[in-house]
Amino acid sequence: QKEVEQNSGPLSVPEGAIASLNCTYSDRGSQSFFWYRQYSGKSPELIMFIYSNGDKEDGRFTAQLNKASQYVSLLIRDSQPSDSATYLCAVIKNTDKLIFGTGTRLQVFP
């Protein structure tokens, strides 16, 4: 079992819709959770992180964490074509290193 699992997609949503990206992790000791966005041919960039159960909102983005279910999600409201990218979920356990999922490709069509 991979430590961090994501559906590779692509997830296709129409412009203006809500995109929901999901991630599960295997280690209950995981402490912090991150969402990175990676445009094709570019490097990953941090969107947001979360470490407490519940929701965390930042503009059009909402991260949701459920530690009991070992599940973290990212919601993108009012999706735009410019949101089309690969979204990487990552977790930190009790060390300093991030463990990344393989990413979900999101396509937002006009």
Add this chain to the structure above:
Amino acid sequence: DAGVIQSPRHEVTEMGQEVTLRCKPISGHDYLFWYRQTMMRGLELLIYFNNNVPIDDSGMPEDRFSAKMPNASFSTLKIQPSEPRDSAVYFCASSFLRGDTDTQYFGPGTRLTVL
């Protein structure tokens, strides 16, 4: 700040040759990470340093790979000898770890092709 700087941006070499990738982290960051990204395996951590000291190199695939950080502003990842399966994008990232948040800033990457 210029961000994390990597060189070269592209490298094409032949099997058996030595390859050296370079990274300059963001000034003041005390963590440096080397990653490899492929379609099949995604983004994999190879090694990371804290205050120039290697902390975890468990992701280094084999002895052909080595990494150094001689000072706070420079690190190298060397592959000797290179093989076609080493073809990937190699990212360097740096961070200043505070508490349990870890914003890693990635460089633009080096696209390595081994023929």
